[in-house]
Amino acid sequence: MNKFVNTKTGKLYTAYSIREIGDKYVVVFKKGGKEYTYDRYTIDLMTGCDLSSTNDVPTSTGKLIVYSYDKTCYNCGEKTQILTYIVYTGNILDNFTYPWDKIKALKYQNTELHMINEDIEYYGVKVLGDVFSFDEIMVNKYPKRISVAYSKTLRRSYAMNICEHCKAIQGKNFVYKDINCFIRDMTPLNVFDTISFQITNDFLKKCKNHYITP
Structure with a gap:
């Protein structure tokens, strides 16, 4: 599961997917759902988040x-x-x-x-x-x-x-x-x-x- 803490509110959220683009995170909370864009500093990703690998061969x-x-x-x-x-x-x-x-x-x-x-x-x-x-x-x-x-x-x-x-x-x-x-x-x-x-x-x-x- 993709979990993160909103550093502004301190609340823990569970997301369907999280992808990284530059200094932003794009979060989708349910399959086929709306995309929400966050500044990276406003999100604290929990261990185990599945982000796309940037170290591919x-x-x-x-x-x-x-x-x-x-x-x-x-x-x-x-x-x-x-x-x-x-x-x-x-x-x-x-x-x-x-x-x-x-x-x-x-x-x-x-x-x-x-x-x-x-x-x-x-x-x-x-x-x-x-x-x-x-x-x-x-x-x-x-x-x-x-x-x-x-x-x-x-x-x-x-x-x-x-x-x-x-x-x-x-x-x-x-x-x-x-x-x-x-x-x-x-x-x-x-x-x-x-x-x-x-x-x-x-x-x-x-x-x-x-x-x-x-």
């Missing part, structure tokens, strides 16, 4: 390209820099690079959503907030820029950009729409960083809901 090394672009914050109206990865839905280990291959991106297009909203192509790409293993990498690498927060729209917690000025969260749906426009218009993006990471069995397990070809 590497099978190979991958690289994650981090792109950046400026966006007007919906909350304060200031320009803030957005960081995101762009990977191919058909193989998340395949970074989507410029010049954008629209034909490739259309292979995994969400045609149903495109028929509902033709303003967005719904290309077959994943961005920040879509792939848990990459989100962990981004949160740990840029803790002041990216944080785990709860989305009322998607009703789950995931990694999001934070406005550099007012700290308002910049959700995944807006980023995905922006990236779709950049691909459609063949707009190049700035490569902010390239991160090397170990592809472990634990990494692959966390990516089980995605297409992957090591």
